[in-house]
Amino acid sequence: MAQVPQTFFDALAVRTWCGLALEALGRSREEIDAINVYPVADGDTGTNLYLTVESALAAVEAVFAGHEVGGGAGAPPLADTVQAMAHGALIGARGNSGTILAQLLRGMAQVLAGGGTAAGGTTGGETWGETWGETAHSDARGLRLALRHAADSARQAVAHPVEGTVLTVASAAADAATGAEGDCGTVARAAYEGARAALAATPGQLAVLERAGVVDAGGRGLVAVLGALVETFTGERPSAVAVVPPVSVTSEEHARVAVDSVGECVDGAADPEEGGPAFEVIYLLEAEDVAVTRLRERLDALGDSLVVVGGDGLWNVHVHVDDAGAAVEAGVEAGRPYRIRITHFAVGDVHTTGAERPPRERAERAVVAVVPGEGLAGLYAEAGATTVLARPGEPPASGELVEAVRRAHAREVVLLPNDAELRHTAAAAAEQARTEGIRVALIPTRSAVQGIAALAVHEPDRRFDEDVVQMTSAAGATRYAEVTVAERQSWTMAGICQAGDVLGLIDGDVAVIGSDVTTTAATVIDRMLQAGGEMVTLVLGDEAPDAIVEHVEGRVREAYLAVDTVVYRGGRQGSLLLIGVE
Numbered sequence: 113m114a115q116v117p118q119t120f121f122d123a124l125a126v127r128t129w130c131g132l133a134l135e136a137l138g139r140s141r142e143e144i145d146a147i148n149v150y151p152v153a154d155g156d157t158g159t160n161l162y163l164t165v166e167s168a169l170a171a172v173e174a175v176f177a178g179h180e181v182g183g184g185a186g187a188p189p190l191a192d193t194v195q196a197m198a199h200g201a202l203i204g205a206r207g208n209s210g211t212i213l214a215q216l217l218r219g220m221a222q223v224l225a226g227g228g229t230a231a232g233g234t235t236g237g238e239t240w241g242e243t244w245g246e247t248a249h250s251d252a253r254g255l256r257l258a259l260r261h262a263a264d265s266a267r268q269a270v271a272h273p274v275e276g277t278v279l280t281v282a283s284a285a286a287d288a289a290t291g292a293e294g295d296c297g298t299v300a301r302a303a304y305e306g307a308r309a310a311l312a313a314t315p316g317q318l319a320v321l322e323r324a325g326v327v328d329a330g331g332r333g334l335v336a337v338l339g340a341l342v343e344t345f346t347g348e349r350p351s352a353v354a355v356v357p358p359v360s361v362t363s364e365e366h367a368r369v370a371v372d373s374v375g376e377c378v379d380g381a382a383d384p385e386e387g388g389p390a391f392e393v394i395y396l397l398e399a400e401d402v403a404v405t406r407l408r409e410r411l412d413a414l415g416d417s418l419v420v421v422g423g424d425g426l427w428n429v430h431v432h433v434d435d436a437g438a439a440v441e442a443g444v445e446a447g448r449p450y451r452i453r454i455t456h457f458a459v460g461d462v463h464t465t466g467a468e469r470p471p472r473e474r475a476e477r478a479v480v481a482v483v484p485g486e487g488l489a490g491l492y493a494e495a496g497a498t499t500v501l502a503r504p505g506e507p508p509a510s511g512e513l514v515e516a517v518r519r520a521h522a523r524e525v526v527l528l529p530n531d532a533e534l535r536h537t538a539a540a541a542a543e544q545a546r547t548e549g550i551r552v553a554l555i556p557t558r559s560a561v562q563g564i565a566a567l568a569v570h571e572p573d574r575r576f577d578e579d580v581v582q583m584t585s586a587a588g589a590t591r592y593a594e595v596t597v598a599e600r601q602s603w604t605m606a607g608i609c610q611a612g613d614v615l616g617l618i619d620g621d622v623a624v625i626g627s628d629v630t631t632t633a634a635t636v637i638d639r640m641l642q643a644g645g646e647m648v649t650l651v652l653g654d655e656a657p658d659a660i661v662e663h664v665e666g667r668v669r670e671a672y673l674a675v676d677t678v679v680y681r682g683g684r685q686g687s688l689l690l691i692g693v694e
Contacts, residue, residue: 121250123193130169132340147326157329160207167204171196191225209330215421219262271418276317278330284310297345391436392455399447407446437490452501454493478522485685513541532558553580559592561692593691649692651682
C-alpha cells in the first residue's frame with residue numbers, strides 16, 4: 113500500500129521514516145548479511161543495522177506515547193523526536209555499520225534540533241542553530257544541512273576512514289542533496305540517487321569487495337535507509353538496489369587501480385592480506401569529552417575498526433582487538449562502561465582481503481555466556497565465548513540474549529546464563545533462537561564460576577550432545593559461593609543480618625554472617641571444602657581487599673594440601689568475591 117507522503121520534516125515524518133527504514137532493512141537484512149565481507153566477513157551487517165534502527169524507532173514511539181499521555185495536542189516537537197531517534201540509535205547500535213549509522217542519525221538530529229545550543233553550528237558554509245529547534249518542522253534546506261552534517265560527523269567518528277564504505281556512500285548522498293532544489297522529497301531523492309551511484313562504485317575503491325564481486329554491505333544498508341526517506345516524502349518506494357556491481361568495475365585494469373588506491377585498507381591495520389584482531393568489543397560509555405579523546409588514542413593503538421560516536425556524556429565505543437580485556441579496561445579508566453558485548457570472530461572469519469570462503473559460512477559451534485563483570489567478560493571472550501554483561505540491578509532481557517546468539521554466528525550454541533534468576537529468560541531466548549534454525553542447548557549454570565568450569569571442558573570438535581553433557585557435568589560438579597555486603601537488615605538462613613554485615617552465600621543461601629571480608633571468605637571456603645574438592649576458583653571484585661587473595665591462598669595451602677587455587681579479576685561484578693569449588 114502506498115505511503116501517505118509527508119510535506120515537511122516534522123515529528124510525524126521522523127516516525128514514518130524510522131518505521132519505513134526498519135521495514136526496508138527487514139526486507140534486505142539477509143541480502144546485506146550475505147554480502148558482508150568488510151571489515152570482517154561475519155555476515156551480520158544487515159542484522160546490526162536492523163537492530164540499530166529498531167532501537168531508534170522504539171525511542172521515537174516512546175516520545176509520541178509520552179506526548180499523548182501528557183495531553184499534548186498534535187505531534188511532539190521535532191527537536192524531542194529527532195533527539196530520541198539519535199539516542200535510541202546510540203544505545204542500540206550494533207557492529208561497525210550500526211555504530212556509524214547511529215552517528216549519522218545523531219548528526220542529522222544536531223542540525224534539526226538546533227544543535228542543542230543557541231549557537232548551533234556551521235555545515236557546508238551555512239549556519240544552523242535555533243532555526244528548527246523551536247519549530248514544528250524543518251524544510252528542504254534543513255534536510256540538506258542535516259545530511260551534510262551527518263556525513264561529516266560520521267567520518268570524524270571513525271579513527272581511520274576508508275573509502276568504498278558506508279562513509280563514502282553517506283558523503284555522496286550529502287553531496288547530491290546539497291545541489292538539489294525543491295522540497296524535502298526532491299532533496300531525499302537526490303540523496304538516494306547519489307548514494308546509490310556511490311554504492312555501485314564501491315568495489316572499485318575497496319579490493320576486498322571487488323574480489324568478492326559485491327558492493328559494500330554497510331553502504332547497501334544506508335541506501336535502504338535513504339530509500340525509506342524518499343518513501344516518507346513522496347509515498348513511493350524506490351526500485352530495488354543491485355548488490356552485484358556492473359561488469360565495468362571488475363575489470364583487470366580497475367582491479368589494479370583499486371589495489372593501489374586502497375593500500376592499508378583496514379582501519380589502522382598494517383597488511384590487508386593478513387588476518388585481523390580476534391575480538392569485536394562494543395560498549396556504552398559514560399565519560400567526559402577529554403577522557404574520550406584519550407580513550408580513542410589508547411584503543412587506536414590496541415586494534416582497528418575503531419569507531420567512537422556520541423557526545424554529551426554518553427558514547428558508543430566499537431573496536432576490533434586481540435586483547436578484549438585491555439579494551440574494556442581502557443573504558444573503565446575513561447568512565448563507566450556498560451552493556452559490554454565481546455564477540456570472538458569465528459575461526460575462518462576474515463578481517464580483511466584474504467577471504468576465500470563464502471561470507472555467510474557459519475561457525476559450527478559457539479558458547480554464549482552472561483557474565484557479571486568486565487574482567488570476566490574478557491576472560492570468557494579469550495576462551496572463545498560471546499559474552500553479555502549483566503550489571504547489578506541490570507539483568508539482560510531475553511532479546512539481548514537472542515541477539516548475542518545471533519552474533520555468535522554458529523549453527524550450534526551452548527548458552528550459559530550463570531545466574532539462577534536468568535534461567536527463564538535464557539530459556540525464552542533459546543526457544544526464540546531455535547525458531548531461527550539455530551540449535552541451542554541451555555546449561556542452567558547459576559554462577560559465573562560454574563560457567564568457567566563448563567567452558568574449561570568445552571571441545572567444539574566433539575559431538576554436540578557429548579559436549580553439552582560434559583559441560584553440564586563440569587558445571588554441576590562445581591559448588592558456588594559469593595561474599596558480599598548486606599544492604600539492609602534481613603532474615604537469613606544464618607540468622608538476622610544488619611546493613612553493612614559481610615555475608616557468605618553458599619549455593620545461593622546465606623551461610624555465614626561476619627564483620628570482616630577476609631575472615632568470612634576463609635570460613636566459607638572451609639565449609640565448602642569439608643565436602644571435598646580439588647580446586648578453588650576465586651573471582652575478585654574491584655572492591656575486594658588486596659590482602660584477601662594472599663590470606664585465602666595461604667589458608668588453602670596449609671589446611672588442604674591437595675587443593676589448587678586459581679584467581680581471576682572480575683572487575684565491577686557486584687559481589688566482593690565469587691568462589692567455586694570443584
